Each structure stands twice: as C-alpha cells, then as structure tokens.
Amino acid sequence: MEVIYNGLFPLLPFSWAQPDGFLFMKNAFLAILVITPLFGLLSTMVVTNRMSFFSDALGHSAFTGMAIGALAGALAPIPCAIAFAVTFALLFTVARRRARMSSDTVIGVFSSTAVALGIFIATWGGQSFTKFNTLLIGDVLSVAPVEIGLLALLLVVVAILWLLALNRMLLSGVHGALADSRGIPVAVYEGVFSVAIALVVTLSMSWIGLLVINSMLVLPGAAARNLARNMRQYHLFSVLGALTAGIAGVLTSFEIGSSAGATITLYLAVFFALSFLGRKT
Amino acid sequence: MEKEKLYQNIRTRQPKHAPPPPGSCHGACCLRGTDLGLRLGDETVFQHVDLHIHCGEIVALIGPNGAGKSSLLKAILGQYPHTGQLDFFLSTGDRAQPVFGYVPQNPVFDRNDPISVLDLFIACIARWPVFLPVPKTLREKVLACLARVHGEKLIDRRVGTLSGGELQRVLLALALEPVPHILILDEPMSGVDIDGMKLLLDMLDEIRRSYDLSILMSTHDFTMLDPYVDKVLLLNDTIQAAGAPREVLNSDAFRTAFHLGKEWRV
Numbered sequence: 034m035e036v037i038y039n040g041l042f043p044l045l046p047f048s049w050a051q052p053d054g055f056l057f058m059k060n061a062f063l064a065i066l067v068i069t070p071l072f073g074l075l076s077t078m079v080v081t082n083r084m085s086f087f088s089d090a091l092g093h094s095a096f097t098g099m100a101i102g103a104l105a106g107a108l109a110p111i112p113c114a115i116a117f118a119v120t121f122a123l124l125f126t127v128a129r130r131r132a133r134m135s136s137d138t139v140i141g142v143f144s145s146t147a148v149a150l151g152i153f154i155a156t157w158g159g160q161s162f163t164k165f166n167t168l169l170i171g172d173v174l175s176v177a178p179v180e181i182g183l184l185a186l187l188l189v190v191v192a193i194l195w196l197l198a199l200n201r202m203l204l205s206g207v208h209g210a211l212a213d214s215r216g217i218p219v220a221v222y223e224g225v226f227s228v229a230i231a232l233v234v235t236l237s238m239s240w241i242g243l244l245v246i247n248s249m250l251v252l253p254g255a256a257a258r259n260l261a262r263n264m265r266q267y268h269l270f271s272v273l274g275a276l277t278a279g280i281a282g283v284l285t286s287f288e289i290g291s292s293a294g295a296t297i298t299l300y301l302a303v304f305f306a307l308s309f310l311g312r313k314t
Numbered sequence: 315m316e317k318e319k320l321y322q323n324i325r326t327r328q329p330k331h332a333p334p335p336p337g338s339c340h341g342a343c344c345l346r347g348t349d350l351g352l353r354l355g356d357e358t359v360f361q362h363v364d365l366h367i368h369c370g371e372i373v374a375l376i377g378p379n380g381a382g383k384s385s386l387l388k389a390i391l392g393q394y395p396h397t398g399q400l401d402f403f404l405s406t407g408d409r410a411q412p413v414f415g416y417v418p419q420n421p422v423f424d425r426n427d428p429i430s431v432l433d434l435f436i437a438c439i440a441r442w443p444v445f446l447p448v449p450k451t452l453r454e455k456v457l458a459c460l461a462r463v464h465g466e467k468l469i470d471r472r473v474g475t476l477s478g479g480e481l482q483r484v485l486l487a488l489a490l491e492p493v494p495h496i497l498i499l500d501e502p503m504s505g506v507d508i509d510g511m512k513l514l515l516d517m518l519d520e521i522r523r524s525y526d527l528s529i530l531m532s533t534h535d536f537t538m539l540d541p542y543v544d545k546v547l548l549l550n551d552t553i554q555a556a557g558a559p560r561e562v563l564n565s566d567a568f569r570t571a572f573h574l575g576k577e578w579r580v
Contacts, residue, residue, distance in 0.1 A: 077445075081427060200437040200444050207429065211485075213393050214416035215438055261428035262472060268445040 034178055037063065049287065057174045061283055061293065064176040067184045068237050069249075069279030069297075071191055073272035075233060076254030077264075078199075078226060082206030086137055087129075088230050089247040090144035094121035095235040096243050097151035099168055104154055114235050121147065122231035126224045171242025171294035173283065180240075187236060194229060202226050203264070242294035249275070252301035259308035274304045343369040343405045345390075345412065345496055345528060350398035352382070352389050359385045362552045363398070367528045367545075369405070369495070372518060374539055374559075375532040377549035378571055383532040384419060386549060387498050390530070391416055402495065412496050415489030415527075419500035421481065425474040431484055432456055432469050439491050463487045463517060479510035483517075490521065497521070499531035503538070511535065515542040536563060540580075 042050040042059055049058040079088050098117035102110030121143075129139050155165055167175075204212040205219040212219050234246055241249060257270035282297030350363040360382035367373050375383050389396035391414055402412035423429065435456040436444045442452055453469075460466045463483040468476065476484060482502060489497055497518075503511050515538055522529050533539075539546060540559040547562075548555040554567035562568055563580040 081429075195445065196443050200440070200442075203429070203433075203444060204437045207423065207427065208418065208421060210388075210393070210418045211416070211421070211438075211488075214391055214414060214418070258426060258428055263428055263430040263470070264433045264444045265447060267428040 047284070058287055060176050060178060060181060061173045061287075062280075064173055064181050064184060064240055065279040065283045065293070065297070066276070067181060067188050068240065069275040070272045071184070071188045071233055071237075072249040073253045073275035074191055074195055074268065075230060076250050076252070076275065077257065077267055077271050078202055078206065078254075079230070079250045080254035080258055081203065082226070084206075084230075085247070085251045086140050086144075087125075087227075088234070088250045090125070090140045090147065091118070091122055091227065091231050092234045092238070092243055092246050092250075093144050093151070094118050094125070094147040095231060095238055096165075096168060097121070097147045097154070098235055099238065100151040100155040100165070103164075104157070111236075115232065118231040118235045119228050122227040123224055126220070126227045130220060130223075168238055169243050170292050171238070171240055171245070173240040173293040176240050183236060187233060191229060191233065194225070198222065198225065240294070241297075242292065245294045245298045248298040248301060252298070252305050253278075256301070256305040256308040259305075259312040262313060270308075274301070274308075278304055343495065343526075343528075344403055345530075346399075346401050346403070347390070348399040348401075350386070350389065350396050350400060352385055352394055352396045354385070354394070358551070360549060360551055363549070364553060365547060365556075367496070367530060369528050370522055370526050371544045372522055372529045372531070372542060373545045373547060374543045375530060375547050375549055376534075376536065376539075376562075377532075377554075381550045381571075383549055384500055387500055387530070387532060390414075390496075391498060410495075413492060413494045415494035415497040417482070417485045417489050417497070417499040417502055419504070419532075421485060423474040423476075423481075425472075427472065427474050429473050430470055431460070431465075431473055431476075434473050434484070435459060435488065435491075438488055459487045459491045460484070462490055462521075478505040479507075479513070482506060482510070482514060486514075486517070490525075493525050493527070495527055497527055497529045499529070501532055501534065503533050503535045511538055518542070536580075539563070 038056075038059060039052050042054075043052060047054070049055040079085060095114065095118045098114035098121070099110065101117050102113035105113045125143050128143065129136055152162070156162055201212070201217050202222045202225070204215070205217055205222040209219050230250065234250075238246055253271040253275040256274055257267050260270050261267035278300035279297050282300045283293050285291070285300075286293040286296040345365070345367045347363060347365040350365070351361040352359040363386065375386065377383050385394060388394045390400065402410055404410050432448065432453065433444050436442055436448065436452065439459070440452055442449065457466050457469060460469060463486050465480070465483045465487055468480055468484060473481065473484070486499075502514060506514060518529055519542060521527070543559050545556065546559050547553055548565070548568055548571060550571045554571060555562045555565045560580060568574070569576065569578055
C-alpha cells in the first residue's frame with residue numbers, strides 16, 4: 034500500500050493525492066478503481082440477459098441480509114448478509130424458472146417481500162432506522178484498505194468467472210433452448226450469475242448505496258450496448274464507461290461535497306444519453 | 315453458380331464409408347422411438363408415438379397447431395422427460411448416444427444486441443472467452459463453418475440484424491458443428507419466402523447426402539414436401555399417418571386432421 038500511497042498518488046494533480054493529503058480520499062479513489070470495472074463487467078450480462086429488474090430485487094435482498102446481519106450483532110454482519118443474499122438469489126432463480134407467471138411479477142413479489150422483511154427486522158423493537166442510512170446512500174469515503182482488498186479479490190473472482198463461463202452465460206441468456214440443445218445446464222449458469230450479482234451488491238452496497246447501486250449494474254452495459262457491434266466492443270465500452278464515470282464522480286463529489294454513489298450514477302446517465310445520441314444504426 | 319460452389323464445399327467433407335455390418339437397421343444408422351409419450355402437468359401432449367428414422371433420410375413432422383410437434387422434437391432432444399423407449403443405433407448395429415444438431419423455431423435476437431455472428435459461434439463451439447480479441451485460427455474455423463451454408467459474408471453482422479433466411483442459415487451452420495447424427499429443425503420454413511425455402515431444402519438435401527445424417531423437421535408448409543422429403547409423419551396426439559409425402563397428404567387421416575373435404579387431393 035505504501036508504494037501506492039506515496040509512490041503513485043503524488044503523480045496525480047490533486048491536493049488530496051499528495052503524501053500529506055487526505056487518506057480517506059485516497060482509499061475512496063482506490064475503491065472506485067476496483068468497484069467500477071467490476072460493475073462494468075457484470076453490467077454487460079445484466080443488460081443482455083434482461084435482468085435489470087432482477088438485479089434490482091437482488092440489491093433489495095442484500096439490504097435484508099445486512100439488516101439480519103446487524104441483528105446478529107457483532108458476531109458477523111457481513112458473512113451473515115452474504116449468506117442471506119446468496120440463498121435469496123438461488124431461491125429466486127429457482128422460483129423464476131418454476132413459476133408460471135411472467136418474470137416481472139415474480140420479481141416484484143420477491144423484491145417487495147425482501148424490502149419489507151429488511152425494514153421489519155431493522156426496526157424491530159422500536160430501533161431507529163438511521164443507522165441504515167449509510168446503506169441506502171453509501172459512503173465510499175469511509176472505506177478501509179482491508180475492504181478495498183476484499184473488493185479487489187472479488188474483481189479477480191468475477192474476472193475468472195468471465196474467462197471460464199461468459200460464453201455459456203451469454204448463450205443461456207440470449208437463447209435458452211439453443212444452449213440447452215448444446216448440453217449447457219442453463220439453470221446452473223443462471224444461478225452462478227445471480228450469486229455473483231448478489232455477492233458484488235452485498236459487498237459494495239455500503240460504499241455505493243442501495244438506492245443507486247442498480248444503476249451501476251444497468252447503465253454501463255445499457256450505454257455500451259448503444260454503441261457496440263460485438264462482444265469485444267461491448268465489454269470495452271462498458272468497463273471504460275464505468276471506470277471513467279467512477280473517477281469523474283468521486284472527484285466531483287469530493288469537490289462539491291455530494292454523495293459519491295449518486296454523482297457517479299449521474300455521470301453514467303450522461304454517458305448513456307451521449308451513447309443514445311450516437312447510437313449505431 | 316454460387317450453389318455449385320456450396321455443394322462442392324459440402325462434398326469435400328464427406329465421411330469415410332463404414333462397412334455395412336449387421337444391425338437393427340440393416341446396416342444403416344437409425345433412430346428408433348417406441349411408444350413415446352409426454353405429459354406436461356395434467357395434459358397429454360402426445361402418446362404412443364412410434365418412429366423410425368434412417369440416416370440420410372429427411373423426415374417431415376406435420377400436424378395441426380398444438381399437435382405437439384415442437385414438444386416431440388424437444389423430447390427427442392432430451393429437453394423434456396418422455397416415457398417410452400428412444401434408441402439410436404450406429405451403422406455397426408451398436409447402440410450409442412446420438413449427437414444432435416438443433417435449429418430452434420423462430421429465434422428472436424434483439425436488433426440492438428451487440429452479438430455478432432462470430433460471437434454467437436464462439437459462445438457455442440469454443441472455450442475462448444468471447445470478450446477477448448479473437449485468435450485468427452478461431453475466426454478461420456468459424457468461417458469454415460459458415461462456408462457450409464455459404465454464409466461467410468455474415469460473420470461480422472449482428473445476429474439481430476439478419477433476415478429470417480440469413481439467421482436460418484447461420485443457425486443451421488451452428489447445428490452442423492460438430493457434425494451431428496441427427497439434425498432437428500423446428501419450423502425452419504416459417505418466415506422464409508419461397509426462394510428461401512427452396513434454397514434451404516436444397517441445402518438440407520446436400521447436407522444429408524454428404525454427411526449421411528438424418529434430418530427431422532417440423533413444418534406447416536406442405537407445398538415443398540414432395541420431392542424433397544422422404545417420409546412424412548402426421549402427428550396429432552399420436553402418429554396418425556406415416557409414409558411418402560403424397561401418400562400421407564392424400565390420406566383420410568390428413569384430411570381429418572386439417573378439416574379438409576373428402577375430395578381434397580394433392
């Protein structure tokens with residue numbers, strides 16, 4: 034970390050980046066450099082597989098996980114939240130396949146139930162909801178080096194998943210019957226992808242904020258899709274767009290004192306608007 | 315002229331002829347289904363279906379809407395759990411697990427999806443992650459696959475922008491890699507014009523000759539069955555009629571299934 038803090042950061046033209054600058058801002062900057070490519074990657078599949086609403090619901094379940102984690106107290110809030118979110122994601126995938134309802138109805142049912150359960154648990158016994166506000170808004174300035182390390186590990190895991198399974202996830206998403214006929218266990222890949230989203234959302238919710246986290250899963254891919262003509266371009270534009278918006282967002286939020294998560298989302302919205310104007314024919 | 319080139323291309327890939335040993339299908343490979351049935355929930359989709367398809371045959375599965383054509387194809391593919399016995403025998407007479415090629419019905423790809431034909435092929439036939447730059451050898455392999463249906467020019471097009479006939483050819487090329495024992499097409503002629511149909515059927519005819527594979531397709535279009543198709547199966551709950559196209563199309567079972575008058579003849 035020393036090399037990054039005192040070797041690389043001073044190369045940036047910002048006062049906070051100098052050796053005597055704000056450590057929290059350096060950490061936040063590093064966290065954004067790790068989180069945004071992660072969301073850029075996931076976003077491509079969320080958009081292609083038409084799972085925007087589904088990922089939103091998963092975000093809500095991650096909140097419930099956090100509430101249960103907080104109830105479990107100092108024991109282990111994060112592992113508890115992860116366990117809940119992963120279970121919920123798997124249950125959800127099964128329900129979506131089994132139910133003979135339209136997908137958005139099933140998602141609506143699950144999503145609202147998850148949020149209600151989260152608020153119910155969070156406020157049980159007259160507790161104040163205030164302590165959960167950071168989960169809703171997010172505070173990337175409070176990220177610690179250990180947590181950045183955890184996010185970096187997650188980025189590596191998702192990158193490996195992409196190397197090993199992207200082809201099958203893509204085919205399962207765009208044409209289940211075709212994937213099935215080629216011996217691909219579609220349900221397994223749907224489950225794996227849902228779990229990946231659940232993990233990433235749960236672990237990054239505290240920094241980005243639940244209210245805007247789904248935009249990070251949708252906007253980079255949606256904007257890249259307007260421009261890209263193949264999967265290479267798609268991933269490149271999505272990751273670069275997320276990274277650029279992330280850096281611009283965290284710098285702006287520092288200057289004007291706004292929420293980083295929301296500021297990044299607004300930059301992503303601009304990226305989407307520009308991509309829409311310049312969309313391919 | 316173009317077609318000639320295509321045929322040559324297909325012919326160069328002819329398999330070596332295996333000696334004809336004794337077997338359950340008299341020396342040819344075959345797919346045999348006995349008493350196949352499928353229930354989905356409380357509903358019987360089809361029952362007591364017997365079928366026998368030899369390699370090199372083109373078989374058309376016809377029947378009114380809701381007769382269970384797609385379901386029968388999916389049951390054969392193993393996507394639905396069916397009752398009854400389904401066996402595949404090699405030309406040696408040995409029982410084997412057949413390799414299926416499948417061209418799905420009316421595949422819909424979003425016009426905006428950033429998935430090129432090359433991407434679709436890589437996702438289906440290769441382990442190479444589709445988001446990384448494509449190695450030259452892989453691109454050439456995909457070109458060779460597309461050459462079987464004379465579709466090399468389509469390689470960089472987005473799948474969502476292909477016409478019905480073009481997409482049909484791309485999916486056919488996909489189904490032929492790896493070369494299957496049995497090629498199954500679900501309603502390949504829907505949304506394709508007369509010229510496209512002729513092109514497709516000519517292509518299927520050549521494919522079955524060069525690869526000695528069986529082709530089973532469901533169709534709503536009866537005009538082209540004769541002379542392209544060897545055998546027609548009329549499905550409506552069960553197999554109502556089976557035989558040469560003219561035989562089935564002029565049968566009482568056909569007239570009943572499609573509510574045609576007694577005088578109706580092809």
